[in-house]
Amino acid sequence: MSTAALTTQGDTIVFPEPLIRARIVRRPNRFIIDADVDGTGNETACHCPTTGRIGNLVLDGLDCLLSRSRNPARKTPYTVEAVSVDAPGTGRPAWIGINQSAVNRYVEQALVHHLLPKIVTAHTVLREQPLGSSRLDFLVDDDTYVEVKTPLDNLQVALGDHVRTRPSPPLASTDRLVKHIGELGRGLKAHQRAVLLVCFLYDNPGFQVRPSSHHDEVRASVAQAVQDGVEIWQVNFRLDTTGVRVARHRDLTGRFRS
DNA sequence: ACTCGGCTCTTAGATTGCTT
DNA sequence: AAGCAATCTAAGAGCCGAGT
Numbered sequence: 369m370s371t372a373a374l375t376t377q378g379d380t381i382v383f384p385e386p387l388i389r390a391r392i393v394r395r396p397n398r399f400i401i402d403a404d405v406d407g408t409g410n411e412t413a414c415h416c417p418t419t420g421r422i423g424n425l426v427l428d429g430l431d432c433l434l435s436r437s438r439n440p441a442r443k444t445p446y447t448v449e450a451v452s453v454d455a456p457g458t459g460r461p462a463w464i465g466i467n468q469s470a471v472n473r474y475v476e477q478a479l480v481h482h483l484l485p486k487i488v489t490a491h492t493v494l495r496e497q498p499l500g501s502s503r504l505d506f507l508v509d510d511d512t513y514v515e516v517k518t519p520l521d522n523l524q525v526a527l528g529d530h531v532r533t534r535p536s537p538p539l540a541s542t543d544r545l546v547k548h549i550g551e552l553g554r555g556l557k558a559h560q561r562a563v564l565l566v567c568f569l570y571d572n573p574g575f576q577v578r579p580s581s582h583h584d585e586v587r588a589s590v591a592q593a594v595q596d597g598v599e600i601w602q603v604n605f606r607l608d609t610t611g612v613r614v615a616r617h618r619d620l621t622g623r624f625r626s
Numbered sequence: 627a628c629t630c631g632g633c634t635c636t637t638a639g640a641t642t643g644c645t646t
Numbered sequence: 647a648a649g650c651a652a653t654c655t656a657a658g659a660g661c662c663g664a665g666t
Contacts, residue, residue: 398643399652413654419641443652469654 373420374473376481382611383476385453387433390414391456395427399446401448414446418470419469423523431456433463434617435607446515450569450607453531464525465569465607468518472505474605474612475516475565479508483614487601488512500555502548504562512561517545524572541554547587553596561590561600573616580597600624 375382390403393411402411414434430453434446449470452461465471473496477483479490490508497507506514518572527533594600600623604615 394644396644397649397651398641399650413652416643417653418643421643439653441653588649 374477376477376483380427380481380611380613381477381481381483383435383609385436387609388446389436390432390446392427392432392448392451394429400444401427401432403434403446403448405434405446412446413444414448415442415444416448417469418520419468420521421537422464422466422520423525424533424536425453425527426525426534427451428532429456431461432464433607447610453525454525454559455528455530462521462525462570463607465568465605465612466520468520469470471518471567471569471605472516475514475567475603476506477593478603479506479514484603484617486617486619487599488514488561488566499562502551502555510565513552513556513561514565515548516543516565516567516571518567518618524574525570546586549593549598550589553598554580556597560597564598564600565603565614565619566600567603567605569607570604571606572604588626589622590624594621594624597624 373384388405390405390412391407392612393402393404395401395416399416401414401416403414404410405412415437415542430451432448432452433450434567435449436446437444449467450463452458452604453524454461469476476493476495479488480595482489488508492509494507495505497513499507499513504513505516508514522536549564552564556562590600593598598621600620601617602620605612606615
């Protein structure tokens, strides 16, 4: 699904072709997920688009959804778009989308087609626009900057007994994100808005901030950014084999005031 | 002929988890 | 502790053709 065009019909962002269900065999490295695509036990190397870890899951044995790539230059014919922590073979599993770069395309569709009405109803949407010393994902109607984040390192879902986990590492860097937010606030002119979209490609009931070693410091700089006018919104998407819908979106800004 | 524009193709860089 | 893996993007190189 890397370059394939998305369309939107009503409230649904539609995949160009339906995703394919498969079972994960293993993840040998950062980029590859070996999957059994047709249930025969044959393994196919699929691209893993996730930039970091997926919760602390061991993916082996979990069901997943694949998109077929039509790029002939690719070595892997499929991209893993989602995984499920439900028991393998479950009838209608809850999917957890893992393609963070695809989220930007979903958000673009959502903006253009007014699927986030509480935030903004866009007339024009520009991508990758500079603000201060950074580039923000979108500039909407010349006055609203939108930055998309899709955290996957701490999945906030219940795990059944069949799911194995690995020990969680000491939680590296929310640092870059915080720095980004800070710059966002400082670069803002009076008539402009900046919106940080915290996106989930699954049903996350309430975004929780996990305490880190320098939690207070982080809270302080985020609070400062909020003071400077940055808004923080949570967007839950719901993904199935045919497309993506906005399940809900809500304003979290108040939680980050000091 | 020479230059400039536009197009295409190539290449370098960024992106880290997992296994041995 | 070290090496491996694939994709996307941006920037650069190279090429061809047209216009002056």
